[in-house]
Amino acid sequence: MSGHIGTPGGNFETFSGIAFGDETVCRKCMTHEETMTAIRGFTDKLSDDEVASKEYTCSRCNNQIVPFKG
């Protein structure tokens, strides 16, 4: 089921969005490519803990990013 991606320190279930520069993007607004890039560890991920402890607003839909529940 898993293992073919092999990301150190995270997988698809452990982040709620991504951050690059001043932008934060929720999972709903991430493109497939952005999702894959985040999973591979090339993009800063926002963990469930991070979005729970601090308010992040999605730069694309302007909704607050909430912890992702699979």
Ligand SMILES: [Zn+2]
């Ligand atoms: Zn969004």
